[in-house]
Amino acid sequence: MLVLSRQRDESIVIGDNVVVTIVDIRGDKVRLGIDAPEEIPVHRREVYEAIQRENSQAGKLDPRDARELAVPEASGSDTDSPG
Amino acid sequence: MEILTSRFGPIEMEADDVIHFPTGLLGLADCRDWVLLADARNDALAWLQNVQRPDVALAVVSPRRFITGYQMRVARRELVSLELSDVSRAEVLAILGKTTRAITLNLKAPVVINLDRRLGRQVIANGDLPVRYELGGERSSFRRSA
Numbered sequence: 001m002l003v004l005s006r007q008r009d010e011s012i013v014i015g016d017n018v019v020v021t022i023v024d025i026r027g028d029k030v031r032l033g034i035d036a037p038e039e040i041p042v043h044r045r046e047v048y049e050a051i052q053r054e055n056s057q058a059g060k061l062d063p064r065d066a067r068e069l070a071v072p073e074a075s076g077s078d079t080d081s082p083g
Numbered sequence: 084m085e086i087l088t089s090r091f092g093p094i095e096m097e098a099d100d101v102i103h104f105p106t107g108l109l110g111l112a113d114c115r116d117w118v119l120l121a122d123a124r125n126d127a128l129a130w131l132q133n134v135q136r137p138d139v140a141l142a143v144v145s146p147r148r149f150i151t152g153y154q155m156r157v158a159r160r161e162l163v164s165l166e167l168s169d170v171s172r173a174e175v176l177a178i179l180g181k182t183t184r185a186i187t188l189n190l191k192a193p194v195v196i197n198l199d200r201r202l203g204r205q206v207i208a209n210g211d212l213p214v215r216y217e218l219g220g221e222r223s224s225f226r227r228s229a
Contacts, residue, residue: 038163043207051192052110054214058141058180066142066179069186071127
């Protein structure tokens with residue numbers, strides 16, 4: 001991993017078209033500003049990894065399990081049904 | 084053209100049936116071309132079948148059908164690559180998963196499709212949403228896969 005030190009308002013350029021700027025530093029929290037083309041997704045890492053894991057799991061779903069899916073009544077609301 | 088899918092056997096399709104995901108899916112970046120198949124047995128269910136990898140298919144549903152008042156909230160930049168002239172015409176699909184208790188929906192990362200342009204993208208929705216929202220209630224049995 002490349003490690004660079006930056007102060008508030010300083011930036012890093014990645015490739016030709018991604019710029020990361022330190023917007024604010026408060027205690028142990030850093031606010032980062034990211035300038036990137038719209039087609040490049042930018043997200044918190046833990047969110048990204050959770051979705052990657054879930055996609056991987058979802059890709060293994062057996063049709064027999066998926067077909068167990070019960071379609072709610074028209075309103076789609078959660079109601080307690082007897083029995 | 085034909086895909087020899089691992090779940091559904093051989094599937095015939097036209098080039099027009101293919102939906103192109105320019106960035107693939109998260110963690111499946113190489114999986115860029117998909118077709119949407121209706122499930123043969125459950126009419127609420129569809130499958131995104133990958134063209135390049137016949138073993139990759141994702142069960143999907145329309146989340147509005149399962150969650151009252153469902154609204155996808157996503158940053159505008161996420162939708163730019165879909166070339167939607169009208170965001171309300173986008174098809175929003177949630178990917179199914181499962182826990183030991185229930186079938187789940189990935190509400191955090193829905194799939195958005197522009198059917199007219201045959202373009203798709205998995206987006207990350209705003210808010211504290213689950214990747215595994217358990218669908219509850221009426222199902223009395225849950226059969227494990229072999």
